[in-house]
Amino acid sequence: MSASVEEADLRTLACDARETVLRAVANARGGHLGGPLSAVDLLIALYFGVLRIRPEEPTWPERDRFVLSKGHSSVALYAVMALRGYFPLEEVMTFDAINSRLQGHPDMTALPGLDMSTGSLGLGFSAGVGIALGAQLKGSGFTTFVMLGDGECNEGTVWEGAHVAHRYRLDNLVAVVDQNGLQQFGWLDPSTGRRVPPYVGAELADRWRAFGWRVLEADGHDLRTLPAVLQDAREGSGAPTVVVARTVKGKGVSFMEGDYSWHSRVPTSDELARALGEIDVTRRTPERVP
Amino acid sequence: MRLPGPALRQVLGETLSELAGKDPKIVVLDGDVGSSTGGAAVETAHPERYLQTGIGEQNMVAMAAGLATVGFVPFITTFACFAVARALDSIRVLVAQPGLPVTIVGGYAGLLTGMTGKTHQIFNDVAIMRSLASMTVIAPADQIETRQVIERLAALDGPAYVQITREPSSAIFDEDYRFEVGRAVTVRHGHDLVLISTGVQTTRVVDAAELLAERGVSAAVLHCPTIKPIDETSLVEAALGAELVVTVEEQSVLGGLGGAVAEVLADKALVPVKRLGIQDCYGESGPNEALLEKYRLSAARVADDVEQLLSTIHSRNEPAIERSRLDDD
Numbered sequence A: 001m002s003a004s005v006e007e008a009d010l011r012t013l014a015c016d017a018r019e020t021v022l023r024a025v026a027n028a029r030g031g032h033l034g035g036p037l038s039a040v041d042l043l044i045a046l047y048f049g050v051l052r053i054r055p056e057e058p059t060w061p062e063r064d065r066f067v068l069s070k071g072h073s074s075v076a077l078y079a080v081m082a083l084r085g086y087f088p089l090e091e092v093m094t095f096d097a098i099n100s101r102l103q104g105h106p107d108m109t110a111l112p113g114l115d116m117s118t119g120s121l122g123l124g125f126s127a128g129v130g131i132a133l134g135a136q137l138k139g140s141g142f143t144t145f146v147m148l149g150d151g152e153c154n155e156g157t158v159w160e161g162a163h164v165a166h167r168y169r170l171d172n173l174v175a176v177v178d179q180n181g182l183q184q185f186g187w188l189d190p191s192t193g194r195r196v197p198p199y200v201g202a203e204l205a206d207r208w209r210a211f212g213w214r215v216l217e218a219d220g221h222d223l224r225t226l227p228a229v230l231q232d233a234r235e236g237s238g239a240p241t242v243v244v245a246r247t248v249k250g251k252g253v254s255f256m257e258g259d260y261s262w263h264s265r266v267p268t269s270d271e272l273a274r275a276l277g278e279i280d281v282t283r284r285t286p287e288r289v290p
Numbered sequence B: 001m002r003l004p005g006p007a008l009r010q011v012l013g014e015t016l017s018e019l020a021g022k023d024p025k026i027v028v029l030d031g032d033v034g035s036s037t038g039g040a041a042v043e044t045a046h047p048e049r050y051l052q053t054g055i056g057e058q059n060m061v062a063m064a065a066g067l068a069t070v071g072f073v074p075f076i077t078t079f080a081c082f083a084v085a086r087a088l089d090s091i092r093v094l095v096a097q098p099g100l101p102v103t104i105v106g107g108y109a110g111l112l113t114g115m116t117g118k119t120h121q122i123f124n125d126v127a128i129m130r131s132l133a134s135m136t137v138i139a140p141a142d143q144i145e146t147r148q149v150i151e152r153l154a155a156l157d158g159p160a161y162v163q164i165t166r167e168p169s170s171a172i173f174d175e176d177y178r179f180e181v182g183r184a185v186t187v188r189h190g191h192d193l194v195l196i197s198t199g200v201q202t203t204r205v206v207d208a209a210e211l212l213a214e215r216g217v218s219a220a221v222l223h224c225p226t227i228k229p230i231d232e233t234s235l236v237e238a239a240l241g242a243e244l245v246v247t248v249e250e251q252s253v254l255g256g257l258g259g260a261v262a263e264v265l266a267d268k269a270l271v272p273v274k275r276l277g278i279q280d281c282y283g284e285s286g287p288n289e290a291l292l293e294k295y296r297l298s299a300a301r302v303a304d305d306v307e308q309l310l311s312t313i314h315s316r317n318e319p320a321i322e323r324s325r326l327d328d329d
């Protein structure tokens, strides 16, 4: 069942997850950072506030399903799953090591609790459509959540699946788009020097709307509001729902935020120390109420 | 052992930039991984010739086919796994069947993919691509060869697939070396057996041959950069008189170089052929050295496995081989 955790605790958990992500990538000397850091708050909100799961029984048949379609953010998922009790937090330090259960991209044959193997972008989403359709056919009550990147939405399969989910009125399916406004390399915008996806701002949400989906927009780092938005998303309404969450790539570490080059860079020991220092400050600073 | 030089992906970016500077027909398509494949260098040098197509491989290959029909010479750059496996129908129907001059560059080829794991490691891209009629398939071994392969493919009037690896890679050729499509080269002489390899694995096989020499085994090494069309003449020449032929590749033992060599030698020569490579399984994340050890592609593991194969051959009873020789007549 969903763990009921106070907001303040969610913030602490998110800091713990970010710290774990940074340490694991530095330790492995591989993996991704920008995308995992932008996804942390969404994952915390899902695993601690929304998903009906039993970490001690990862294959519980009635569990909500979660597919990390942006599979390169695996290390964030591992950190959050560990914090939620699926396995010891220390195990995250085996990320990317040979023979580890914590593969560079999520491998459902290696780690219990992963509902799909992902890493080839765009495919996890379609698998999620299949899971949701299967649940509808069987009359199962669980909800399927799929997390995508905004770059990932370049892939044709995403829109192929979006048509089908709409056609079958899969209101047991929730897509969560981590819209951090960057992909790996993207299109160079000569006027700003930024490298961006082919849709900016509201254009992406509009595309989902045009495909017949119910669209909810959210601040993907606001842990005061995210659980409620995601909870609302799972309330069936005759159409599949997408939560388009505005996020910042590299969130939590000032010198990584919004810089595409941190997509899959490994921090030096100095950079790691500075990054962990910033996370620590966040952990100790009470959130400002606007 | 040799010191590693620049990664082949870096050579790829430099060579494509130079070629694009000389020939306005050359365009480079990227599937959002230019910062990894080496392709980004082309954007810096010739931004108008660098076509970002985003994360959408089947669309990218299909677009390249269209560009080719209006006179461009497209190079597709993405990871081998997505270039081949994700875009296969575009390749088959729009590139291979019409025989269009599109070169598909499969980056991060083989086992060493920056710890990304099985989704990003494809071990049968050579097998798949060489099964497409009209496709030329090439895996260069080092920097010198990579440069020449890319130059040659820019002038090839037909579809091609070339593997490019991620990691810094040691050199086996010098500036005098001349690559030719469809030609295999002996990179080491020996008389006890012939090792046949391709791609960067050849550099490790040359090292393995050195280790074998220390153990009293004299192995020739034939480097086969073009897997299709395979150099039948050189293969048969090398195999005739050899006691054993062993293929070694950073690919599955099913259908790749080993398959190609076995097909030729089954028809043409009487010699046992053994295939070393990845044993019909998927890969995983891990540091390079650990992966090469576990999947038995390091020089040391190749030397061990070759020695083992030799002793198996030696312990076979001679009369059986004699009889089969007669049967063939």
Ligand SMILES: Cc1ncc(C[n+]2csc(CCOP(=O)(O)OP(=O)(O)O)c2C)c(N)n1
Pocket: A034, A035, A036, A038, A070, A072, A119, A120, A121, A122, A148, A149, A150, A151, A152, A153, A178, A180, A182, A183, A184, A185, A249, A263, B031, B032, B033, B055, B056, B082, B086
């Ligand atoms: C089919 C496929 N093509 C290419 C890649 C390589 N790749 C990994 S992550 C990435 C960028 C993803 O961007 P986005 O979805 O926005 O993720 P985020 O910015 O959140 O990291 C790319 C191109 C891949 N994993 N799969």
